[in-house]
Amino acid sequence: MSAWSPEHPDALDQLNQRPQPRPKVAVHKFSSCDGCQLAFINAGEALITLSQLVDIVHFAEAGPLDAEAEVDIAFVEGSISTPHEKERIEQVRRQSRFLVSIGACATSGGLQALRNFNSHSAEQWTQAVYAQPAYIDSLETATPVAEHVKVDLELWGCPVNARQVFAAIRALLFGVMPLIDKDKLCVECKRRGNVCVLVAKGEPCMGPVTHLGCGALCPAFGRDCYACFGPAENPNTHALARRFVGLGLLPEEIAHRFHFINSHTPAFRSAGLEWAE
Ligand code: SF4
Ligand code: SF4
Structure with missing residues (x-):
């Protein structure tokens, strides 16, 4: 491309119109029912619009798979309930500019955090619930993402809704943190x-x-x-x-x-x- 000069008046315009790299977005699943990921999928047409504005590089439930990709926004669904998840959330944090926890499991530990009251050990719970408990590798507690890594934004709900998720994406793409009303x-x-x-x-x-x-x-x-x-x-x-x-x-x-x-x-x-x- 030629440099701007009075003889080439539209070269600067061409430079400004160069395609910018699109922001990268990932959706990661931890211990959860997948209901919050459906907030994206249920968005229908808005999801198609979103896919034209950003690159959705990892979203196992919807198709794209690249769990180790560096991204601008990582959405995390689910609580941290297994030793492997403890390691994985730290990796997600390292490779993400903004980390947004979505839904009750990720923001508060969810239903599975009922086991945190210590009435039984994790081993007793898995023996009571699963036919083959030997295959279950579980932490003693199920805890929110923010107890393990820095979280930039929490979206509450069981499940979250598409309105919350897309308002957050819109604000983050404009470079501002979304305002969350915490009233009753x-x-x-x-x-x-x-x-x-x-x-x-x-x-x-x-x-x-x-x-x-x-x-x-x-x-x-x-x-x-x-x-x-x-x-x-x-x-x-x-x-x-x-x-x-x-x-x-x-x-x-x-x-x-x-x-x-x-x-x-x-x-x-x-x-x-x-x-x-
Ligand atoms: S009213 Fe809203 S916050 Fe309360 S249980 Fe129903 S969906 Fe959840
Ligand atoms: S106004 Fe009444 S019905 Fe509505 S959330 Fe409050 S207590 Fe419940």
Whole structure:
């Protein structure tokens, strides 16, 4: 290509229009059900648009395989539950500019973190659950990604939805961190005009302590929230538990409300333990 000069006025334009390398994106799976990866696949047309803007270099569930590729954005689904995953997440961190954990398993350890309460050892659990426990190599605990490596952004939910994932990608491609609203689900419920199932139906809704982001999906269908988006900022778990007593829940039932999908988060773990005995 010739250099810019008054005799070649469009050479600079040509230079500026050179194709830039497209950002590289990877989606890595750890211990999980794959539901959060479906947030990408369910995006349909938006996924096709995304594939024109970025190179999706590793996404086993959708096809591309290159687990060791250096990438700009790595999405990580799943908890760290095996010795191999402990090594693998460190490798993913080294080869990724931004690391985004997606879904309850990756952000809080997920359902599998229920084993962290130490009532049984990992060996006892695998013997109780699997026909051939000798093939299972498991850590004593299932823990969130952030307990092992630096995480740049956490997207909560079980599963996350396409709206969250694509908003995050859009912001990161513009070079800014996405703004995540950490308010309570009740705010989203009010915006949507839902009838409150806690007040109107006496259901033990976890909305007052739960992170918004799902669009108040369950109350919109007349059922209580079970907190799959994890704790909101400054959740008043004690007041909500007292309200559940007023609704007639037994201490064990209150403990189960907090010790469910996000039991390993400090707020829900301690709130549940207050009522567990
Ligand atoms: S239904 Fe649940 S989330 Fe909605 S306003 Fe009532 S308590 Fe809050
Ligand atoms: S309402 Fe609660 S349980 Fe239902 S999707 Fe939203 S956060 Fe999850």
